[in-house]
Amino acid sequence: MTDTPISPAMLAGAATPVPKEETPFTRFRKGFFEDKVAVAGLILFSIIVALALLAPLITPQNPYDLRSVDLMDSRLKPGSVAGEGFTTWLGTDGVGRDLYSGILYGLRISLMVGFLSGLIAASIGMAVGLIAAYAGGRVETILMRIVDLQLSLPAVLIALILVAALGKGVDKIIFALVVVQWAYYARTVRGNALVERRKEYVEAAQSLGLSNARVVFRHIMPNCLAPVIVIVTVQTAHAIALEATLSFLGVGLPQTEPSLGVLIANGFQYMLSGSYWISFFPGLALLLTIVSINLMGDRIRDVLNPRLEK
Amino acid sequence: MLAFIIRRIGQAMLVIGVMVVIVFFGVNVIGDPVWMLISPEMDQSAVEATKIALGLDKPIWEQFIYFVGNALQGDMGRSFVHGEPAIKLILSRMPATMELALVALFMAILIGMPLGVYAGLKPETRLAKGIMAVSILGFSLPTFWVGLMLIMFFSIMLGWLPATGRGDTVRVLGIETSLLSLNGWTYIALPALNLALLKISLVIRLARAGVREAALMDYVKFARAKGLSQRRIVGVHILKNIMIPIVTVLGLEFGSLVAFSVVTETIFAWPGMGKLLLEAIQRLDRPVIVAYVMVVVVLFVVINLVVDVLYSVLDPRVRLTEAKA
Numbered sequence: 001m002t003d004t005p006i007s008p009a010m011l012a013g014a015a016t017p018v019p020k021e022e023t024p025f026t027r028f029r030k031g032f033f034e035d036k037v038a039v040a041g042l043i044l045f046s047i048i049v050a051l052a053l054l055a056p057l058i059t060p061q062n063p064y065d066l067r068s069v070d071l072m073d074s075r076l077k078p079g080s081v082a083g084e085g086f087t088t089w090l091g092t093d094g095v096g097r098d099l100y101s102g103i104l105y106g107l108r109i110s111l112m113v114g115f116l117s118g119l120i121a122a123s124i125g126m127a128v129g130l131i132a133a134y135a136g137g138r139v140e141t142i143l144m145r146i147v148d149l150q151l152s153l154p155a156v157l158i159a160l161i162l163v164a165a166l167g168k169g170v171d172k173i174i175f176a177l178v179v180v181q182w183a184y185y186a187r188t189v190r191g192n193a194l195v196e197r198r199k200e201y202v203e204a205a206q207s208l209g210l211s212n213a214r215v216v217f218r219h220i221m222p223n224c225l226a227p228v229i230v231i232v233t234v235q236t237a238h239a240i241a242l243e244a245t246l247s248f249l250g251v252g253l254p255q256t257e258p259s260l261g262v263l264i265a266n267g268f269q270y271m272l273s274g275s276y277w278i279s280f281f282p283g284l285a286l287l288l289t290i291v292s293i294n295l296m297g298d299r300i301r302d303v304l305n306p307r308l309e310k
Numbered sequence: 311m312l313a314f315i316i317r318r319i320g321q322a323m324l325v326i327g328v329m330v331v332i333v334f335f336g337v338n339v340i341g342d343p344v345w346m347l348i349s350p351e352m353d354q355s356a357v358e359a360t361k362i363a364l365g366l367d368k369p370i371w372e373q374f375i376y377f378v379g380n381a382l383q384g385d386m387g388r389s390f391v392h393g394e395p396a397i398k399l400i401l402s403r404m405p406a407t408m409e410l411a412l413v414a415l416f417m418a419i420l421i422g423m424p425l426g427v428y429a430g431l432k433p434e435t436r437l438a439k440g441i442m443a444v445s446i447l448g449f450s451l452p453t454f455w456v457g458l459m460l461i462m463f464f465s466i467m468l469g470w471l472p473a474t475g476r477g478d479t480v481r482v483l484g485i486e487t488s489l490l491s492l493n494g495w496t497y498i499a500l501p502a503l504n505l506a507l508l509k510i511s512l513v514i515r516l517a518r519a520g521v522r523e524a525a526l527m528d529y530v531k532f533a534r535a536k537g538l539s540q541r542r543i544v545g546v547h548i549l550k551n552i553m554i555p556i557v558t559v560l561g562l563e564f565g566s567l568v569a570f571s572v573v574t575e576t577i578f579a580w581p582g583m584g585k586l587l588l589e590a591i592q593r594l595d596r597p598v599i600v601a602y603v604m605v606v607v608v609l610f611v612v613i614n615l616v617v618d619v620l621y622s623v624l625d626p627r628v629r630l631t632e633a634k635a
Contacts, residue, residue, distance in 0.1 A: 149325055152614055153607070154569040161333070161603060164591040241452045245573055248454045249588060264455060268577075272473070276462055283455035290450040298446070 031303035041295025048289050052107040059101035064256070093266055093278045102263055103285045109259040110286070113170065114240035117177035118232055124178065125185025126221065126228060132186070133193035134216050144190065147183045155180040155242060163246055168254040173246065177239045184231055192224040226304045233297030237290045244286055260286045311622070318618055322611045329607045330381070333600055334374055381604070387597035391590075396601035400583050404605075406476060407575070407582030411567040413502040415560060418509035423556075425510075426517025427544065433522065441514060448511030453570065457504040457577040464500060471496050474579035501578040505567060509560070516559060520552030527551075561617045565610045 032038055056062065092098055132143040150158070162176040196202065197220060205219045246252030247261030248268075255262060260282045267278025368376075377387065389396050425445075429438040465473035476497050524530060525548065533543045572584035579585070583602060590598035 149328065152325070153610060154566040156566075156572070157569040157603075157606065160572060160587075160591070161599070164599065237450070244452055245454050249573065249576060251588075251591060264458070268458060271458060271462060272466065276466075279455070279458050280462075283452065283458065286452055286455065287450060290452065291447065294446060294450050 028303055032299055035299045035302075038296055038299030041292045041299075044288060045292035045296060048107065048285075048292060049111065051104055052111055055101075055104035055108055059098070059104055061098045061101045063097040063102040063105055064258075093263070099263075099277065099281050102258065103260065103282050106258055106260045106263050106282060107285060107289070109170070109253065109257055110240050110243060110261070110289070113174055113177065113243045113253075113259065114236045117174045117181060117239050117243075118236040120174070121178045121181035121235065122185050122228055122232055125182040126189045126224070128182065128186040129189030129191075130193050130216050130221060130224070133190045133197055134212065134220070140190075143186070147186050150180075150183040151187070155238070156245065159242055159246060160249070160251065163251045168252065170253060170257055173243055173252050176246075177242060180242070181235050181239060184235060185228060188227045188231060189224050192227055193220055196220050196223045230297065230301045230304055233293055233300055237293040237297065240286070240293075241290055314622055315619055318615055322615050325611055326604075326607060330378065330604065331374075333603045333607075334377055335370070377600075387600070389590075389595050389598050391593050391595045391598075396597035397605070399586060399598060400601050400605050403581060403583040403586050406580060407568060407571050407584060410498065410502055410505060410571055410574070410580060410582060411564060413498055414505035414509065414567055415564060417502055417506040418513050418560065419556075421506070422510040422513025423517050426514040427521050427549070429514065430518040430521025431525070431544065433518075442518070445511040445514040448507050448514075451507065453504065453508065454573050454577060456507055457501070457574060460500050460504055461577070471500050473500075476581055501574050501580050504577070505571060505574045508570075509563060509567065512559070512563070513556060516556050517552060520555065521548055524548045524551050558617060558621065561613065565606075565613050568606060568609065 032042075051058070093102060128143055128147075132140040159176045159180050162179060163172060166172040166175065202215060202219060205215045210219075243252055243259060244261030244264065247259050248265045250265065253259050253262055258266075263282035264279045264286070267275070267280070267282070270278050380387065384397060385395065387396050388394065389399055392399060425441045429441045432438050461473045464471045521544075530543060530547060533547050538547075568584075571580075571582055572587055574580065575582045575584040576588050583605070586598065587602045589595070590602065
């Protein structure tokens with residue numbers, strides 16, 4: 001019995017197994033995947049993002065290439081065959097564009113606007129919140145008064161007035177969405193940073209002679225990220241819905257960059273005459289996107305909430 | 311107490327002042343409204359005359375001072391499109407919007423409270439889980455799309471309720487209202503429900519959380535030990551205690567109902583001030599936009615002020631912590 005291969009069982013018997021290193025991320029991952037509803041949300045969301053990314057490869061038509069759109073195909077019912085020979089499973093809109101293709105291309109714009117505005121708003125809001133908490137005094141008072149002022153007015157109203165003043169376009173709507181979102185991040189991050197600032201590791205970093213910027217962004221900021229992640233999910237869903245609302249009202253994105261909101265608005269005029277699908281399907285896509293994000297967001301909030309930790 | 315109120319009123323005035331500046335300069339960046347109002351055949355002198363008539367030839371800061379002076383007298387300029395004073399236009403559309411927002415608010419309470427209380431009392435039942443799932447959906451549904459679906463279902467497919475417009479109105483104390491006729495109610499039902507959806511979800515969540523918390527309190531245990539019926543415990547003891555936060559939140563949310571009515575009014579062609587705002591934006595009717603925003607800002611500031619003051623009356627801790635800070 002000299003060269004017995006070492007089996008896992010022997011190892012386990014020999015010494016207590018070394019526990020796999022537990023990082024905050026693995027703990028988060030475990031907590032997240034325990035919830036079936038959240039996983040369903042993640043799967044749904046992944047499918048939606050994949051469909052949007054692959055849109056040019058898996059759609060029968062590029063809806064914004066005017067050569068491939070035939071006015072003769074307008075307002076076909078779901079399941080009809082278009083002049084080009086493909087079946088339009090979701091029907092066509094008022095100018096003959098295939099709705100399935102239109103929705104996937106629209107999703108790209110909606111998702112892009114939602115994420116980009118969320119990312120920019122989170123960066124600005126975090127910077128403002130950290131600076132306010134670290135600087136204190138008058139700087140803090142002024143910054144937080146601006147935040148209060150902004151949060152006391154409803155987002156839809158601010159965004160509406162902004163896009164009214166700026167005009168249509170992707171860049172303008174992203175700007176408007178950033179303006180309505182950043183204050184949420186600033187307020188939350190400031191609250192967290194105020195707590196973190198009093199902890200010993202900050203004092204340690206300061207006594208090492210590190211610069212203020214380094215203490216704030218390398219030491220305090222990483223410890224304020226958990227609530228930011230929660231707000232990112234909630235706010236991205238809001239931003240996507242808000243963009244769709246503005247586009248629906250005709251003040252958001254132009255017809256040349258049709259997001260889901262523009263598609264729904266286009267269908268509105270045909271709805272009273274019974275062509276329900278033009279508004280219905282883009283709305284359903286919008287709904288599924290928002291629901292999938294919210295399902296994930298609910299779970300992320302629960303997992304990251306220190307008060308609920310066992 | 312008085313110091314607290316005075317400080318709050320001071321802050322409120324400051325907010326209004328800041329908003330006047332932001333809104334005026336913001337909206338006046340929108341492009342040149344002269345081009346909306348002149349026909350291409352007009353010659354240069356006619357264009358200049360229009361500009362002078364609208365006061366657009368002056369430098370912007372002079373327009374601003376003029377605007378503030380007039381605004382203090384309740385004059386926000388004349389609508390470029392309607393030719394009437396902007397503030398008068400807004401105020402004439404206000405009752406319709408208020409009516410819509412109020413009905414939506416009551417719908418939120420009447421529908422949301424029973425569902426939320428039930429979900430809080432029996433959180434493990436299937437029905438309770440279903441209610442909570444629906445409330446997540448309520449948060450996720452894009453309001454404007456739900457509005458379209460309501461029209462499609464109730465007006466086009468079933469034909470039960472009218473899709474657009476406001477029904478017969480009755481004049482009471484100088485205000486037109488459609489709440490006193492059956493016909494009026496058929497018109498307001500769909501838009502109000504649409505506007506209320508988000509708030510119904512909110513009330514369900516607040517009521518559920520409140521009930522779950524209150525059910526563990528000593529006063530509930532005591533009431534149970536006294537042998538009171540479940541109906542009395544829930545209906546009197548618990549409900550009374552959870553109503554305070556819910557009413558507070560809803561008071562603050564009333565402003566957002568008014569703001570969101572822009573969307574609902576547009577879909578249902580409800581002749582309120584939200585629809586007026588959207589038309590004004592599409593036609594670059596600046597005085598109306600500015601007047602609308604100012605009216606809404608004042609409305610918001612007043613609501614926040616009233617809620618703050620009421621709250622500090624009910625809960626002295628609020629004003630005490632603030633005095634220390």
